[in-house]
Amino acid sequence: MARRLEEGATRTRPKLPGRQDWSSWPNYDAAAEGFRGYWYPVTWSSHVTGKPKAFTICGEKITLIRDNGTAYALHDRCPHRGVPLSLGNQQFPGTVSCPYHGWTFDLTNGKLCAVITDGPDSPIRGKVGVPTYAVAERLGMVWVYVPLAGEAAPPIDEQLPEELVDNAFVMGGRIDPRAGNWRFACENGFDEGHAKYLHRTSLWRLFKPMPVWNITRVVPEGRWIYRVQDEVHWEADFPGVGHWTGKRWWKLRPPKGTFNVGNTGTPKKVDPVIEKQGFPGFASLSMPGVLRIVYPKFIHYEFYVPVDADNHRYVGVMVNFLKGVATARFYAKYLGAIRWLFHGQFSGQDAWMVDVTDAPPEKLYRPDVSLTSWRNLAESTTRQKLAALKGEPS
Amino acid sequence: MARRLEEGATRTRPKLPGRQDWSSWPNYDAAAEGFRGYWYPVTWSSHVTGKPKAFTICGEKITLIRDNGTAYALHDRCPHRGVPLSLGNQQFPGTVSCPYHGWTFDLTNGKLCAVITDGPDSPIRGKVGVPTYAVAERLGMVWVYVPLAGEAAPPIDEQLPEELVDNAFVMGGRIDPRAGNWRFACENGFDEGHAKYLHRTSLWRLFKPMPVWNITRVVPEGRWIYRVQDEVHWEADFPGVGHWTGKRWWKLRPPKGTFNVGNTGTPKKVDPVIEKQGFPGFASLSMPGVLRIVYPKFIHYEFYVPVDADNHRYVGVMVNFLKGVATARFYAKYLGAIRWLFHGQFSGQDAWMVDVTDAPPEKLYRPDVSLTSWRNLAESTTRQKLAALKGEPS
Amino acid sequence: MARRLEEGATRTRPKLPGRQDWSSWPNYDAAAEGFRGYWYPVTWSSHVTGKPKAFTICGEKITLIRDNGTAYALHDRCPHRGVPLSLGNQQFPGTVSCPYHGWTFDLTNGKLCAVITDGPDSPIRGKVGVPTYAVAERLGMVWVYVPLAGEAAPPIDEQLPEELVDNAFVMGGRIDPRAGNWRFACENGFDEGHAKYLHRTSLWRLFKPMPVWNITRVVPEGRWIYRVQDEVHWEADFPGVGHWTGKRWWKLRPPKGTFNVGNTGTPKKVDPVIEKQGFPGFASLSMPGVLRIVYPKFIHYEFYVPVDADNHRYVGVMVNFLKGVATARFYAKYLGAIRWLFHGQFSGQDAWMVDVTDAPPEKLYRPDVSLTSWRNLAESTTRQKLAALKGEPS
Ligand code: FES
Ligand code: FES
Ligand code: FES
Missing domain, CATH: 2.102.10.10 (Rieske [2Fe-2S] iron-sulphur domain)
Structure with a gap:
């Protein structure tokens, strides 16, 4: 028989593996329509x-x-x-x-x-x-x-990704209305677990294999949290179940060692603006739901904009820190391939999962440290914001 | 930040200009599905x-x-x-x-x-x-x-507009299902404020200008209330904002003076049946939502029939007190122009607004004396009806 | 004025003819999503x-x-x-x-x-x-x-119609998603009252008349209840209203006497497997909503499968206890006519009524002994099941 979690019943039940609900994150739980401020x-x-x-x-x-x-x-x-x-x-x-x-x-x-x-x-x-x-x-x-409580707006540059404030760049992007709560979209974006499996069939990855599983840490730095990969595994034998790998004869060989700029190996040459940032990991996230995926030559951003409890707006932007004639090459490449393969089909697989995710209840597993770190960041940031508001003379 | 009125919070808030809710009209407020009886x-x-x-x-x-x-x-x-x-x-x-x-x-x-x-x-x-x-x-x-409480039906002629009971007439009309609560449709019908602005672009008014603003009184007479125009203004200078007029070079000159039969000036000749009624104003309203717009040669009626809380039926009728061969001319004119221009496109602009009106909360302004008079009429009529019902032996 | 039953108000109202609500069948009333177990x-x-x-x-x-x-x-x-x-x-x-x-x-x-x-x-x-x-x-x-409460499943053969467990047969059928609660579908299937009137126009009955009204008993036997016809009337004179009959000049003459295998008269020859069962009536019903209509040469079954409170799945099966070459004839007949006429158009009239039935409140009449017997069966079976569950050591 299907077991369903009764509301409020979680605390008195025997502990099951994985967290069951969002009671450790009350502000996050309440933010179905998004974080104001x-x-x-x-x-x-x-x-x-x-x-x-x-x-x-x-x-x-x-x-x-x-x-x-x-x-x-x-x-x-x-x-x-x-x-x-x-x-x-x-x-x-x-x-x-x-x-x-x-x-x-x-x-x-x-x-x-x-x-x-x-x-x-x-x-x-x-x-x-x-x-x-x-x-x-x-x-x-x-x-x-x-605004959260009628306060004046702080300068937007304090909230934008730092590298976008003072550097010249070219960009392409798309804004799509999408079904599903913004938190599922945001969690999907930073999620360590799914990309290797869900996107194994995407055209964007046609010639590049995906790992099977990683050992990942989450590292905070400033207002961002970063996923840092300590181990990357390209094959796995599951006892009593079978062998699994993302490698195929027509795909490139997987790179050696781990890597934290781009997800396809240690690059030969990194764009100087990107290199200067010294990002500890290639995937990072900040409030109120801004994802940054760093590749050697460009950065991809996703903004998950809350519409209401059941809808969000997906804003995907690809940025290249180019100047002069080189910018023309970027636009040609973006319009010819990136926009369709990456911002389209690849992220369409994400949109599909975000729409059908239904949690809590949930049972988290090891790679979900990415999710719990994000929720902790959202929770503590909001707690501080609310405390600061109360401390101000009204 | 968007302010929203909390239920019940109105009384303790500092008074803002305009009425905020419908608490002065409890019967009207409760009549979302229409007045029975x-x-x-x-x-x-x-x-x-x-x-x-x-x-x-x-x-x-x-x-x-x-x-x-x-x-x-x-x-x-x-x-x-x-x-x-x-x-x-x-x-x-x-x-x-x-x-x-x-x-x-x-x-x-x-x-x-x-x-x-x-x-x-x-x-x-x-x-x-x-x-x-x-x-x-x-x-x-x-x-x-x-019925309101199982009572027998009174004669329908006591409720019909008086001039339709004993006079011969010809008529044309339309019955349309429409979205929106019947009260918004009824308020829109008698509303002093909107016609001059909303309908400025309607084909029905292609060659006749609309005033910019009026000073209006509401006068009760029998079971009807009448809008009476004391001042009509064809141009206006809004300080620090700009000039506004409904006049155009291709439209007729506006009439001189005010007028209360028809809304386009004092007519040369008024139909004898209409003249005999001695209506104090060209727009009048009676329970349970019957609008009468008097023109020199015909009368236009609108009945706002409650379907449920979100839908009503619009019944629009154009009546001409003609006999004999003259009736043929009316039908030709109605089918050729009135039905399409007036009962169609003009009142389609009203249907659009009725569908998107969303009150309370609301803030009323000077011309809304037409709305508050109507609500007062509905309120007091209903109070008397209910009292009479209780007084009867049961 | 329309009278509506207030919840809970039934007991104190003066008794009206027919039962008003489902309070005598609390388990049945609660089974909107179907009986588990x-x-x-x-x-x-x-x-x-x-x-x-x-x-x-x-x-x-x-x-x-x-x-x-x-x-x-x-x-x-x-x-x-x-x-x-x-x-x-x-x-x-x-x-x-x-x-x-x-x-x-x-x-x-x-x-x-x-x-x-x-x-x-x-x-x-x-x-x-x-x-x-x-x-x-x-x-x-x-x-x-x-399952009802996590219990292990009993053998399915204990629940299947007995004659389908050990006999060879051929079959044809259809599974259709249908609107409406499963109980309305089930009640419609066993309902003594409607078939003669609702299906009078169905092609399946083009050449065979339907009675006007019957006197019917319901007889329990094992886990089934049977409708047994004591009187069958082919014409009726309704005092002050008029004459009514299902007979037409192009239809066959109605049979003489009553009958309880097939609904068109006492048959010359009955299939030996069917004869051996000794069914007391041609229509029978068992939990959790299995209808069996016995004809001389075949049996028609309907399973009403609960989907949710507003939808069910209709499973209609026609079974013939044939072996060898005779099976080919059955399939030809089923695919050529039965599937379309009976499982299609005839039961489409039922689907229409099931979708618009809306009870309680309801007022039952004499033929509804078929409904109340079914509800009593469902009620008492469930009461016993729940008692047995509680008696078991947990
Ligand atoms: S494996 Fe993550 S939702 Fe099923
Ligand atoms: S001006 Fe009347 S609703 Fe906006
Ligand atoms: S006659 Fe049975 S529902 Fe109307």
Whole structure:
């Protein structure tokens, strides 16, 4: 008979191998709609125009609109009768008007600055408004700060991966709406366990074998945690079950030794910008769900943006620290192969698993140190943030 | 950060401009599925035939069937095992039979008058039945009375707009299922604020400008409330924001002065039947959601029929008090233009807003005196009705 | 006004004809997802292959997979992160592997026997597992035992209709997913009342009339209950309503007298295997929802398999106790006519009613002795089962 965990029953049950629930991570458990108090990428900058558009981030309805070159974000609900402002348009410079009765809001502060259908002396003018959000543009995208408790937004550069702040680079990427909770997407991204098995059939790995299993540590450094591989095994004999390997006659020979830049062996030549960073491992993760996979010549980032409890937005970006003519080669390669093989089919296998993952209950195993380290990072960071908020004079 | 009203939190918050919730109108607030104790138009008379059809009014499932020229309404649920009677058919004159086991109900009183599969001596015959509803036919439609507490139906003519009871007229109309609560549809209909702005782009108004804003009073008279315009403004300068007008070079000049028959100026000639009514304003509303828009030569009515909390039926009727050959001209005009422009595209803009309105919370503004007057009318009428019911011996 | 039964209000209301609710059958009332502690047919044996497939029985997710000729059933949820095992495949003989991280389970006992991505010395190996289910193959189908409280499965032959255990036979059938609760399907199958009326228009009955009404008893014998017809009426005059008959000029004359093998009259010749059973009536029912309709030359069975509270699986089987060359004739007849007319169109009318039945509340009538007898059987059988379970040392 199927055993199901009753809510709250976990503590009194005999201990089973692996952790059963998320009670050690109460803040993480509560973050089904995402962690507030962070910058999130929302859409490509080129998609934000004078016509307002609707987005949902951390369960919050937001409209983005561009005026005179600057992007603005407002809460997407007219305070009059609840109609989405994203259905309206611009009637005056620097404003957006609700489609229903023409309530007109100042884009810079959300204040009701004119009420078309009640005339210039409308008594409610200036007395109400809609919440606004801090906006920034980075990596060709519009980012919005979703506050935790009404606080001002910190500079976005404090949250971006450090190497993206001061170096020149070229990039390609995709933004996809995806089914499933953002935490499953994020855990999938940093997960030590699955890639070698799930992606064994991906075209991206057609000529390169995957290991069978690794011994992995997780190493914190600054606001990042890194997966560091101590052992890499290319074959395995499972007693009483059989032999298993990812090697095939048509694939390249696996590299010798372990490696922590790229996942295919110690590279001959590493890009100088990347080398300078001295990353302790090729896969790293930081709050609020930013994955960095370092290859010898480029870095791949994934941002897992919470939409609501059942949906997230996958933002995948490939960055190359090139200048001048070399950038053209990158774009050709990205559009011709990377975008399709990696950002498409390979990560489509991940999207599939993220959609069907269903936990807790769960039973964790040795490689899941990657997951528990991430949850611990999320938990302690949030605990500190909340404590700091309480300590501030209100 | 987005502020959300917590339930019950309204009273203790500092007062913001505009009313925040519907607590001043408890009966109105509770009437999500409609006010019971009224006649409602359900469908065109020609659609009610010997084959039973299914409808929902005020959340109640009803089947309509015609027998020997008369329309009948029964609760659409066989008391045996709950199968809808509207899936059955007529096996004997004056009856409807359930499709499953042939339980047969008398159309005049809903009594189980024969049980085909249990023979003439079936012990349950005559002992059970289905509720029936009073039915009337007016304006080419079948109307059903949805009782409040089992009371007998009052004459429908007491509820119909007075001018439709004793005058000859021709009419055209449409009945459309629409998304959204019936109250938003009704409030939209009588709403002073939106028409000038929302409908500025409608083809119906292609050559006639709309005002920018008005000063409006609401005047009660009998069971109706009327919007009366004291000021009409065709241009406006919004300080620090800009100029706005509905005038265009290709549109007619706006009329001088205010007007309260039709919304396009003081007419040269008014239809004698309409003139005789002496309506104080061109837009009026009565329970349980009947809108009357008076033009010089015709009257447009809208009935907002509650289906359930999320759906209503829009019944729009255009009436012309003509006789003889003049009626042919009306039908040609209605079918050629009015039906498409007014009952179609113009009111499609309303349907769109009704579907996306989301209140409370809400913040009302000066023109919303039309909404609060309507809610007050609904509230006090219902309070009196309920008091009268309690006063009766039970 | 529509009267609705309030929950719990039944006992204090004045008694109305017919039973109102299912409070006399508490176990039956609780069995919305089916009775556990029985064997259920799931799918055709030929559909169970080396590629795992997903099924739901009694609300429980189950995956079926065949290995080396034997079918296995496992709970369809990987204990690691909740991914369905039916999305995985076989990496080693006698096992199934989860698609996400390659956790590998022994098909015979559900134990985690290898963890591909954690190597041969994975500490969690052998420590966790998935529940398994007893499996049998009968009538060309895979059957699964859904336990009540972790008990071992009894032999399936104790539950199969007795005549199918030791006799040779040929068969044809269909398995269809259907909307509606399994109890409505089961009650519909044994229901004395509806067939004569609902199926009057079915092609299967094109040339044979149906009675109007019967007087029926229900007779228990062993674990079966039988409908026994004492009177069969071919015409009826309903006082004040009209005359009704199923006879038509193009149909055969109805038979004389009553009959209890087949429903079309006393047959000239009955198959010897069928004759030997001495069935007291042509329609019989046993737990957990097995219907048997006995015709002179064949028996038709229906198994109503609970999927969840709103869906069931209809399994219809036509059996002929033939041997040798005569079997070919049966298959030709089944595929040419029976499958389409009977298992298709005729039972499609039943599927329609099962989908729209909505009870309780309900008001039962005389022929519903068939339903109440069935519910009493289900109720008392379950009461005994539960008592026996409690009496066992735990
Ligand atoms: S709902 Fe936005 S102006 Fe009225
Ligand atoms: S459900 Fe209507 S007659 Fe049986
Ligand atoms: S979810 Fe099944 S192996 Fe991880």
